[in-house]
Amino acid sequence: MKTxxxxxxxxxxxxxxxxxxxxxxxxxxxxxKPAVMVVPIGEGRKLYPQNSQKDFVDFLLQYPGGIELERNESPSREVEF
Incomplete structure (x- = not known):
């Protein structure tokens, strides 16, 4: 490998x-100090797949502890403009 x-x-x-x-x-x-590496596109795509947004959502949904969303049911306050 060349540097x-x-x-x-x-x-x-x-x-x-x-x-x-x-x-x-x-x-x-x-x-x-080593900063970056230039690699063939195939190797880069293995590290960073094209559909990474979809994978991130799946990752969050598969979180082992579960994700609990709290919703504030109190009414919003009125604001005058």
Whole structure:
């Protein structure tokens, strides 16, 4: 796996994209610390599926402790404008 500094990555973005298309991930560092990784789109979609909103709702509904919603039944106060 290749590692580049951010400024090098900016200068060679086309090469990074081509490498990712060929299945070669690249780590980009910022101030000497790994910040991001450029990976092929297939790998990224495994981590972040397209239908993530639907999955998040399902996740909340499957919460093991259950979700209790409290509703305030008291009438709203009247406000004059």
């Amino acid at each position: 580049l500094q951010l400024r090098e990555a900016k200068a060679s973005l086309s090469a990074l994209v081509e490498a990712a298309e060929n299945g070669e991930p690249t780590v980009i560092t910022k101030h000497g």
